[in-house]
Amino acid sequence: xxxxxxxxxxxxxxxxxxxxxxxxxxxxxxxxxxxxxxxxxxxxxxxxxxxxxxxxxxxxxxxxxxxxxxxxxxxxxxxxxxxxxxxxxxxxxxxxxxxxxxxxxxxxxxxxxxxxxxxxxxxxxxxxxxxxxxxxxxxxxxxxxxxxxxxxxxxxxxxxxxxxxxxxxxx
Amino acid sequence: xxxxxxxxxxxxxxxxxxxxxxxxxxxxxxxxxxxxxxxxxxxxxxxxxxxxxxxxxxxxxxxxxxxxxxxxxxxxxxxxxxxxxxxxxxxxxxxxxxxxxxxxxxxxxxxxxxxxxxxxxxxxxxxxxxxxxxxxxxxxxxxxxxxxxxxxxxxxxxxxxxxxxxxxxxxxxxxxxxxxxxxxxxxxxxxxx
Numbered sequence: 001x002x003x004x005x006x007x008x009x010x011x012x013x014x015x016x017x018x019x020x021x022x023x024x025x026x027x028x029x030x031x032x033x034x035x036x037x038x039x040x041x042x043x044x045x046x047x048x049x050x051x052x053x054x055x056x057x058x059x060x061x062x063x064x065x066x067x068x069x070x071x072x073x074x075x076x077x078x079x080x081x082x083x084x085x086x087x088x089x090x091x092x093x094x095x096x097x098x099x100x101x102x103x104x105x106x107x108x109x110x111x112x113x114x115x116x117x118x119x120x121x122x123x124x125x126x127x128x129x130x131x132x133x134x135x136x137x138x139x140x141x142x143x144x145x146x147x148x149x150x151x152x153x154x155x156x157x158x159x160x161x162x163x164x165x166x167x168x169x170x171x
Numbered sequence: 172x173x174x175x176x177x178x179x180x181x182x183x184x185x186x187x188x189x190x191x192x193x194x195x196x197x198x199x200x201x202x203x204x205x206x207x208x209x210x211x212x213x214x215x216x217x218x219x220x221x222x223x224x225x226x227x228x229x230x231x232x233x234x235x236x237x238x239x240x241x242x243x244x245x246x247x248x249x250x251x252x253x254x255x256x257x258x259x260x261x262x263x264x265x266x267x268x269x270x271x272x273x274x275x276x277x278x279x280x281x282x283x284x285x286x287x288x289x290x291x292x293x294x295x296x297x298x299x300x301x302x303x304x305x306x307x308x309x310x311x312x313x314x315x316x317x318x319x320x321x322x323x324x325x326x327x328x329x330x331x332x333x334x335x336x337x338x339x340x341x342x343x344x345x346x347x348x349x350x351x352x353x354x355x356x357x358x359x360x361x362x363x364x
Contacts, residue, residue: 007197007280021211087273088202110172114199114281138196 006138007114023075025049027089029082029104033059035095039120040067040076042169043093049075053085087111091168092139095120105135113138116161118169120144133157144169172200175223176275179247183298184291193288197281201274203227209266209274210252216262218276219251220244225272226336229264230344240345243269243337245330249299269337319348320356 026048030036040050044067054060060078067076079085086092086108092115096104101119108117117139119132133141133156142156142165152169156162173195180186186194199218203209209227210216220227227244229252241264244250255262256279277285285292313322323346327334333342343353 007278007284020214022208022214084202087200088204090201111200113196114278 020047023047023049024090025051025088026091026093027051027053027079027085028093028095029053029085029108030095031097031100033063035120036060037063037067039093039095041070044071044074044076046168048091050077051085051088052076052078053080053082054078055080082107083111086115089115091115091164092117093120094118098122101132102135105132109136109139112136114140116140116142116158116164118142118144118165120146122146130157172223172273173198173275175247176221179221180292180295184295186289186291190289190291194285194292197285198275198277201276203268203272203274205268205271207268209250209268210262210264212263212265213261215259216252216255216264218278219249219253219256219282220266221275221277222246222248222250223273223275225268225270225274227266227272227274228269228337228341229266231264238344239347240341243330243333243345245332245336253300253303269341314347319346319352320359322346322348323353323356324360 024047026043028036028039028043028050030039030052036052036054040052040063043050050067052060052064064076064078067074079088082104092108092112094101094104094117096119098121101121117132117136119141121143122145132143133139140156140158140161142154142158142161144165145153145155154162154165154169156165173191176194176198177191180191180194198221201220203225209218209220212231222244224246226246227250228240229242229244229250230238230240232238242250250266252262252264252266254260255264259279282296286296313325317325323342326342326346337345339353340350343350346353348356
């Protein structure tokens with residue numbers, strides 16, 4: 001197959017996304033309730049609809065109640081099918097264990113095309129952004145490393161997606 | 172996910188499998204639930220949408236709070252505010268799912284890349300825009316010169332599935348008539364059969 005390029009985005013994508021009336025749907029995929037909570041708390045005050053991929057078990061229902069108590073205006077729902085959740089999403093945030101990253105990427109890659117995919121990692125020596133980008137070849141992959149303190153290290157090859165992830169998680 | 176897009180594109184232009192495979196890498200697969208918005212007034216229309224499944228409407232709201240429906244988009248149709256998409260100016264329209272939808276969205280940078288790399292798509296979108304212009308002119312002329320009954324008859328002749336899928340008040344809004352007028356027209360047509 002011939003070498004096809006991928007689109008270059010213009011610079012106003014981030015500012016537009018942040019002041020839009022239309023809400024972005026952000027799918028959150030997490031290994032544990034704590035990992036889900038860590039992500040949702042970072043994005044809850046943004047103008048978005050949060051779609052948590054979960055099996056609707058008691059633990060996640062409890063999390064939903066906690067989040068809705070803490071952020072009364074949040075639009076928060078759960079969905080049990082990961083592929084459908086990511087299909088609905090405009091942006092996908094993964095906070096999964098290192099060994100789960102590859103199988104999750106395999107499951108969502110078909111519906112993650114051209115979407116910003118943000119993946120959290122505890123260790124900087126884990127799967128790097130280029131490894132995940134290879135798995136999600138047509139997505140705009142961003143890696144976020146928890147560097148222990150409150151600061152986050154955010155990396156990726158797509159400048160605009162990087163800017164968006166920074167504004168979403170730090171802003 | 173891409174079958175209907177391939178079918179529609181192939182009806183207009185000839186493209187290779189390789190070109191269509193590239194095309195697939197540029198479209199954002201997006202599910203929209205009933206009553207969710209693809210776009211709200213005041214936002215820039217960043218995507219043009221191909222409807223693989225479901226039904227969308229675009230509408231505007233006037234100063235009195237009355238909705239005016241501009242367009243419905245059924246399976247195989249495109250939906251977007253071309254002015255906003257091309258100029259990156261805020262849109263005057265809202266775009267809402269009337270049914271659960273499966274869409275394929277394309278951004279302006281991806282669209283430009285597609286036109287650049289697969290010139291056959293230049294022809295496809297030229298024909299699409301020509302047809303849109305013709306339909307817009309017909310709709311404008313209909314609004315200016317046709318009776319309410321003619322407008323209704325044209326709608327059901329052109330889009331027979333519309334009556335089963337679109338609520339009556341939205342059909343009235345699309346035709347620019349009141350619900351009562353629509354009801355009377357339907358009654359008159361039924362009485363003549």
